[in-house]
Amino acid sequence: MKLSVLDQSVSLAGSTEDAAIRDTLDLAVTCERLGYHRFWLSEHHSLPTIVGSAPEILMAAVAARTSRIRIGSAGVMLPHYASLKVAEQFRVLEALAPGRIDLGVGRAPGGDMRTAQALNPHTFGTADHFPGQVQDLIAWTGGRRHKGIDAHPRGEFSPEVWVLGSSDYGAQLAAHMGLPYAFAYFFSDGQGARQAIDLYRQLYRGSERHPKASPTLCVWALAADTEAEAQYHALSRERWRVDRGRGVLRPLQSPAVVAEQPFTEAEMATVGPMRERGFVGSGPQVAQKLRQLAQDFELEELVINCWAHNPSVRRRSYELLAREFDLTSGT
Template sequence: MPRLSMLDLVPVTQGGSIAASLANAADIARHIESLGFSRYWVAEHHGMPGIAGAATSVVLAHVGAATSTIRIGSGGIMLPNHAPLAIAEQFGTLDALYPGRIDLGLGRAPGSDGRVAHALRRNLAGDEQQFPRDVVELAAYFAADERLGITAVPGAGANVEMWILGSSLYGAQLAAMLGLPYAFASHFAPDALDQALDMYRRNFKPSARLEKPYCAAAFNVFAADTVDEAELLATSQQQAFVALRTGTPGRMPPPFPGYRDTLPPTARAMLDHVLQYSAIGMADDVARGIDAFVAKTGVDEVIIASSIFDHQARKRSLTITADAVLKVVA
């Protein structure tokens, strides 16, 4: 049985507020903790009207205060946006607040466009090509490596679990070389999943942090007590993807009955492709979908991505998922 974790984009809904989204994030984390999920992840995005997780470490501090046992972390921090020392200090602080519970997933994408990247960094001296060096430097801060000439306070000696995230072969190669756990963003970028996992496992070099490969991959779930309701819930994410691909991202829209049928064939094909790793339906549908995904990929952990407009419906979807996969009584 795989472990379950959750990726929360901290969605901001039409008619909602950022304050409500952050309150929902804490409530969702408490909820999945009670269901037996292993970890809760927040992703760094910038300049996105429908996503409230830009200040990722601050959101994690908020979520940590609302929970007690579940691991919490970034899925991920986009390291090209930051000085490694700053991230060491932020996540060292989180580890001091919530010891033994902090994960630091790292990605090399900017999580934004070029204008936002420039605003974040003020210059473009740091870039994706420096990502491996920055990961090594960040690990050295946690290890209190004296060769740096600087001690991260907080940060030095922190018990932070570092991950490499990706949607291509690049991250798989780096995670294997450094002996770190690896997570793949198959919930929206499915193309290289099989090849990346194979590359990671074949090239993995044991490290002080990890003796053997450990990989996770993301999977969309829209679960409800009827198939019709689940299909309706899924339309909010479908609308959000179409808006993003057409350059008009906004706040998460409410469900739209029959939305897919209103789309031209090209848009339907796009949705079918990017959301191919999904389960939409009742508990049995979710169990079959996740079982097939695990059988195909052999992942150690399934990251549930679940962008649903209504907060209570989202919680119900996660309860059904836990019941189906972890055999929790709903």
């Protein structure tokens, strides 16, 4: 089974936001060495925790530092932009890293609606045009003349377009257009994943590039040398999830700080289910859970997202999973 990575450039308490961007680049190099298949970058706006706001720029920097791993957006929030411009950007990326570019697109704003309007003053209602925008992207990124327009530069390869989502909408759109589909399992600890993946497979209409359905799940996972160590470092994200639920967003806190103020009984109503359904533990424990998930959903690939306040903890997590799945044997 293939494992890939989704990185969100998470800002850490006690550090700076620009350091999070540089850490993303370092992580990409590490993940290529470890044998991961893809390295995807998210797009969020006006958030103090997830500071990767321009995946297409980060992708170019990753391309310059790597030679094998596929590089992608997860994703470009398409309603903010003109499809032609996005197609041109990704054709340039394809020229920089031939045969290695994924163009994952979503229709969510990646921030609040005030920010969305600042990104595009005409943004309200434009999500309704998302299917048409995706169709335009498929044509222009594929090197076809479309609406009397060409997207340059052309080359031997073209970006692989993915639809990203956390609902049935994206699953149905991907199926209708014959595109790969990635479900954001980590958004809601898997809620709605079964229905979306089943719907995608049932409705899938094969395309020339993708004759068979190609689904995957993006999962949050943290592995460490011991289960106790993993649970300790997971406190940072647990605190973030609780705070987000009450409208408080800030850089990721260290587990030491979180441990000083244990979760209240009310907060455990959020944390408890997260722990029950989570992929946190030793390398073998997390690998077993991931294999079971892939088997249950009949998947050939999983995308792993990992947050930790200490960058070395995150790298160790990816290293342990790479070892468990013997990723370097396929590179």
